[in-house]
Amino acid sequence: MVKTSKRMARAREEIQGQAYPLQAALPLVQKLSSAKFDETVEISLRLGVDPRHADQMVRGTVVLPHGLGKSKKVCVIASGEKQREAEQAGAEHVGGEELVGRIQGGWLDFEALVATPDMMKFLGRLGRILGPKGLMPNPKTGTVTFDVGSAVKEIKAGKVEFRVDKTAIIHTPLGKVSFDGDKLLENARTLIESVMKAKPSAAKGKYLRSVFVCSSMGPGIAVELTSLDK
Amino acid sequence: MIRLSAARKHFGSKSLFEDLDWLITPTDRIGLVGGNGTGKTTLLKILGGMEPLDGGLFSAPKDITAGYLPQDGLSLSGRTVLEECLSVFGDLLELEEEMKALTHQMAEVDPRSDEYGRITERYHRIETEFQGRDGYSLEAQAGTVLNGLGFAPADLNRPTESLSGGWQMRVALAKLLLVKPKLLLLDEPTNHLDLEARNWLQQYLNEYPHAFVLVSHDRYMLDATVNKILELWNRRAYSYSGNYERYLAQKSARQAQLQAAYRNQREKIERLELFINRFRYQATRAKQVQSRIKELEKIKRIELPAREKTIRFEFPQPPRSGRMVAEFRGVAKSYEGKQVFHGMSFVINRGDRIGLVGVNGAGKSTLIKILAGSEPVTAGEFRLGHNVKVDHFAQDQYKELDPGARLIDDVSSIAPSALSDRTQLRTLLGCFLFSSDEVFKQIRVLSGGERNRYALLRMLLRPRNFLLLDEPTNHLDLRAKDVLLEALQEFSGTVVFVSHDRYFIDKLATRIFEIDGGRFQDYSGNYEDYLRQKDQVTLQQDDREEPPGAENSGRSGDRNGTPLRRNKINPVLVRRMKERHQGLEEEITRCEVEIATQESDLGTFKSATESIRLVKLVERNRKRLDEMIREWEELSRTLEESDRKSSVLRS
Structure with missing residues (x-):
C-alpha cells in the first residue's frame, strides 16, 4: 500500500474531492503547491475517442500565449544557410548530417528537434531512437519545415505538442505555479480550445469526458466541465 | 467468444471425439488434458483453424486471432533470431519502411506543391499509427521475451538454422508470445524449456491478457497457470473448474457420483422390470404395466465410461552393489580452459535417487558423463564402489539400437524369462506408448523421440544397479511418466537423473545436487525440500548482511566491533x-x-x-x-x- 504523505493528505483535505470551475481550480493548484521548487502546472483531458483507431487519433500543437515559463533546448538539423537562420533564432544545437551520427551514438541533449525536409532522409533511420521519446520531427506538428527560424522561435515561445495516449488522455503542461492566475487561465483556455478543434470526425459520443489540473507534486483537482463553455 | 457445439472429429476410422460442446471466453485459462492420442493436438488445430470439423459447429468472431505453437516439426532458416522474432510484426515493419521512403520523398519534392502536402499527410498518419501501436519498442519487446526464454544477448544475432530443435522451438514460442493473439494455443510448450524458462513462462502466462489453451504434461505448470480443465476422455470432453489438483479431486468425485447414479438407475430398472414381469398377464393391472413399460422406455440409460487403464509393471531388480556407489574428492572439470566446476566432494550411497538441478549449461550433463566414465576429470579423484555397474541413458541413446529389428522381437530377445509371455510384452510396450501395429515397426523407422522412449524401456528391462538418466521424461506423456516414475521408485539400485519436470523430480528424488556457477551444493530431500532449504539459506544470508552504515550508528557499542544485527531481539x-x-x-x-x-x-x-x-x-x-x-x-x-x-x- 502506498503511503500518502502528510503534505498530500493536507492538500487533499482542502480539495474535499469535489470539482471546481476552471477559474477556481487553477488558483487552488497554486495555493496547494508546497514543493521546494517552481512546480509546473499540468492539465489532463480525457477524451471520448478510441486511440486504437488511427482515424480517432487526436494530435496537434498549440502556442500558449504566455509560454511555459521555461525555454526548451532546440536542436536543428538543416543544411547551408538554414543553419545560420536557426542559430539566429536561438537554437542550441545546429548541424547537418553529422548530428544524425551523434544522435545515433546516443547523444540526446535537447528537448525538441526541427529538421528541414531535405534532411528527413537521414532522420528516417533514427526512428527507433527518437520515436519513443516523442522527438521525431513531423511536418504536421511544424517540426519539418524550411522555415526553421520561426519554428525555433515558436518552440522557444512555448509551443506544446499534445496527443492522446493509449488510455485516451492528453497530458500537457500549462505553465509554472509562479505564473499570474490570469496567464494560467488563458493558457488553459487556449489549449482546451485547440484540443476541441482537433476533434476527429470519427469520434462518437461526448468528446471531452473529464478535465483535471494539478501541479508537479500536488494533488489532482477535477474541473467542472460546464465552466469551460463560458 | 469461441464456441464449439456438437463437434465431431474422426481420424481415419477412429473417432477422436463426438458431441463436444465447448465455450471459450476471452479470459479463460484452460488446461487441455487427456492421454496420448485422444485428440488434444487435433482439437488445438481445429481451434487454430488449421483443421476442419467432421460435424458440428465452430463459431468465432471475425477479429479473433489464434496463435498455435506446434509440438515439433519446425524449421527456421535464413534469418537471425531477432529478425525472426520481429517478422511477426510484418505490418508494422512495412509501415516503418514506408515512413523511411516518405522521408526520402520529402527531400525530393517541392515543399509548396500539392504532392508535398499529400506526402506529409500520409507520413503523419503512418507515424501516429506506428507510435500508437508501440512500433518504436518492438526490439525491446522481443528482447524481453527472448531473454525470459533463456536467450543470451549474444544469441540474438545468431542465424536460426544454427540453433538446435529445442531452441528453434523457443524462437517459435517467443514469436507467438510477441503477437499476443486473442487465443493462445500451446501444445506442450514446456518440452524444450529448462526450469528457469518454465518459471518465466508460467509467470508470463499468469499475466497474459487474453485466453489461452495449454496442453502440458507438467503438472506444476498446469497447477500454477490454468483455472479450467477440459479433459478429453473416452471420446467425450469433460469440463472442470480449477487447476489440475482440483480437477483430480473433482474427477474422482464425479466418477463416484456417476457410479452411484448408475447403481440407482440399475435398481430402478430392475424394480420396474420385476413389476412388469409379475403383472404382465393380469388384465386388472394391464394399464399400470403399460405405463411402467413406457416409463422404462423413457429412461435415459447412464453409461459408465470405460475404466481408465492403470498400467502397472514390475520391472526386474538389478544385482546389489556395494554400500558406497561413487565418491568424488575435490573433483574439478574444465573444458578448453573454461572451468565447469571445482572442488566437488560427495559420496553417493546405494539407494540414493539424486536429482541434478541447475540452469542449462551449468554442467549437469558433464557430471553425468564423468560418473559414466566417458569424461575424465581435470583434477581430484573419482571412484566407483564395489560391484557398481553403470548404465548411462543419454539423449542420443537410441544410436546403440539395432535398426533392422522389430520392436516386439527386440524386446522379447532381451526380456528376462519371467516376461516371455507375448501379451505381457505388448502391455509393456503399451506402457511406453507403442500400441497396436506399432509394435511391429522396425527400429529404423521410429522417430527420435520414439527411439528414446524405446531405449528407456530396454534400459528398465535389463537394469544395471547405477542408472544415469539425462532427461528421461522428454517425449513421455503423463501416464508413461507415471509408469517410469513408479518403476524408478521401486528400483533398488541407485539413480542420478537430470529432469526439467518439477513433479518428476519432486516425486523421485531423495537428494538434490545443485550446480550453479561452478559451485556445487548437496541438499537432502525432494525438490520441495530443496526449495525450502534454499529459501532458508537466502533468508539467513539476508539476516547476516549488515545494514549499510551500521558501524557508525549510535547504538553499536559492541566491544568486539561487530556491527549491530538487523534482527536484534529486544x-x-x-x-x-x-x-x-x-x-x-x-x-x-x-x-x-x-x-x-x-x-x-x-x-x-x-x-x-x-x-x-x-x-x-x-x-x-x-x-x-x-x-x-x-x-x-x-x-x-x-x-x-x-x-x-x-x-x-x-x-
Missing part, C-alpha cells in the same frame, strides 16, 4: 513474554480445575436458578480458557521464533 520484551507465558500456564490450569468442579456441581440438581447460574459460569469460563489457550499458543510461537533467531545470530 531482551526486555522477551523476558516479559516469558513471564506472561508462564503466568498463562498457571492460569489455564486453574481455570480447567474450576470448570471441572462447576461441571460436577451441575451433576446434582439443587434448583433451576442455581443450574442456570452454573451453566452460564461454565460457558464464560470455557470462553476465557479458549482465549488464554490461543494467547499461550501465540506466545509460544513467538518465543520459539526468537530462540531460533538468536541461535542463528550466535552461530
Whole structure:
C-alpha cells in the first residue's frame, strides 16, 4: 500500500474531492503547491475517442500565449544557410548530417528537434531512437519545415505538442505555479480550445469526458466541465 | 467468444471425439488434458483453424486471432533470431519502411506543391499509427521475451538454422508470445524449456491478457497457470473448474457420483422390470404395466465410461552393489580452459535417487558423463564402489539400437524369462506408448523421440544397479511418466537423473545436487525440500548482511566491533513474554480445575436458578480458557521464533 504523505493528505483535505470551475481550480493548484521548487502546472483531458483507431487519433500543437515559463533546448538539423537562420533564432544545437551520427551514438541533449525536409532522409533511420521519446520531427506538428527560424522561435515561445495516449488522455503542461492566475487561465483556455478543434470526425459520443489540473507534486483537482463553455 | 457445439472429429476410422460442446471466453485459462492420442493436438488445430470439423459447429468472431505453437516439426532458416522474432510484426515493419521512403520523398519534392502536402499527410498518419501501436519498442519487446526464454544477448544475432530443435522451438514460442493473439494455443510448450524458462513462462502466462489453451504434461505448470480443465476422455470432453489438483479431486468425485447414479438407475430398472414381469398377464393391472413399460422406455440409460487403464509393471531388480556407489574428492572439470566446476566432494550411497538441478549449461550433463566414465576429470579423484555397474541413458541413446529389428522381437530377445509371455510384452510396450501395429515397426523407422522412449524401456528391462538418466521424461506423456516414475521408485539400485519436470523430480528424488556457477551444493530431500532449504539459506544470508552504515550508528557499542544485527531481539520484551507465558500456564490450569468442579456441581440438581447460574459460569469460563489457550499458543510461537533467531545470530 502506498503511503500518502502528510503534505498530500493536507492538500487533499482542502480539495474535499469535489470539482471546481476552471477559474477556481487553477488558483487552488497554486495555493496547494508546497514543493521546494517552481512546480509546473499540468492539465489532463480525457477524451471520448478510441486511440486504437488511427482515424480517432487526436494530435496537434498549440502556442500558449504566455509560454511555459521555461525555454526548451532546440536542436536543428538543416543544411547551408538554414543553419545560420536557426542559430539566429536561438537554437542550441545546429548541424547537418553529422548530428544524425551523434544522435545515433546516443547523444540526446535537447528537448525538441526541427529538421528541414531535405534532411528527413537521414532522420528516417533514427526512428527507433527518437520515436519513443516523442522527438521525431513531423511536418504536421511544424517540426519539418524550411522555415526553421520561426519554428525555433515558436518552440522557444512555448509551443506544446499534445496527443492522446493509449488510455485516451492528453497530458500537457500549462505553465509554472509562479505564473499570474490570469496567464494560467488563458493558457488553459487556449489549449482546451485547440484540443476541441482537433476533434476527429470519427469520434462518437461526448468528446471531452473529464478535465483535471494539478501541479508537479500536488494533488489532482477535477474541473467542472460546464465552466469551460463560458 | 469461441464456441464449439456438437463437434465431431474422426481420424481415419477412429473417432477422436463426438458431441463436444465447448465455450471459450476471452479470459479463460484452460488446461487441455487427456492421454496420448485422444485428440488434444487435433482439437488445438481445429481451434487454430488449421483443421476442419467432421460435424458440428465452430463459431468465432471475425477479429479473433489464434496463435498455435506446434509440438515439433519446425524449421527456421535464413534469418537471425531477432529478425525472426520481429517478422511477426510484418505490418508494422512495412509501415516503418514506408515512413523511411516518405522521408526520402520529402527531400525530393517541392515543399509548396500539392504532392508535398499529400506526402506529409500520409507520413503523419503512418507515424501516429506506428507510435500508437508501440512500433518504436518492438526490439525491446522481443528482447524481453527472448531473454525470459533463456536467450543470451549474444544469441540474438545468431542465424536460426544454427540453433538446435529445442531452441528453434523457443524462437517459435517467443514469436507467438510477441503477437499476443486473442487465443493462445500451446501444445506442450514446456518440452524444450529448462526450469528457469518454465518459471518465466508460467509467470508470463499468469499475466497474459487474453485466453489461452495449454496442453502440458507438467503438472506444476498446469497447477500454477490454468483455472479450467477440459479433459478429453473416452471420446467425450469433460469440463472442470480449477487447476489440475482440483480437477483430480473433482474427477474422482464425479466418477463416484456417476457410479452411484448408475447403481440407482440399475435398481430402478430392475424394480420396474420385476413389476412388469409379475403383472404382465393380469388384465386388472394391464394399464399400470403399460405405463411402467413406457416409463422404462423413457429412461435415459447412464453409461459408465470405460475404466481408465492403470498400467502397472514390475520391472526386474538389478544385482546389489556395494554400500558406497561413487565418491568424488575435490573433483574439478574444465573444458578448453573454461572451468565447469571445482572442488566437488560427495559420496553417493546405494539407494540414493539424486536429482541434478541447475540452469542449462551449468554442467549437469558433464557430471553425468564423468560418473559414466566417458569424461575424465581435470583434477581430484573419482571412484566407483564395489560391484557398481553403470548404465548411462543419454539423449542420443537410441544410436546403440539395432535398426533392422522389430520392436516386439527386440524386446522379447532381451526380456528376462519371467516376461516371455507375448501379451505381457505388448502391455509393456503399451506402457511406453507403442500400441497396436506399432509394435511391429522396425527400429529404423521410429522417430527420435520414439527411439528414446524405446531405449528407456530396454534400459528398465535389463537394469544395471547405477542408472544415469539425462532427461528421461522428454517425449513421455503423463501416464508413461507415471509408469517410469513408479518403476524408478521401486528400483533398488541407485539413480542420478537430470529432469526439467518439477513433479518428476519432486516425486523421485531423495537428494538434490545443485550446480550453479561452478559451485556445487548437496541438499537432502525432494525438490520441495530443496526449495525450502534454499529459501532458508537466502533468508539467513539476508539476516547476516549488515545494514549499510551500521558501524557508525549510535547504538553499536559492541566491544568486539561487530556491527549491530538487523534482527536484534529486544531482551526486555522477551523476558516479559516469558513471564506472561508462564503466568498463562498457571492460569489455564486453574481455570480447567474450576470448570471441572462447576461441571460436577451441575451433576446434582439443587434448583433451576442455581443450574442456570452454573451453566452460564461454565460457558464464560470455557470462553476465557479458549482465549488464554490461543494467547499461550501465540506466545509460544513467538518465543520459539526468537530462540531460533538468536541461535542463528550466535552461530
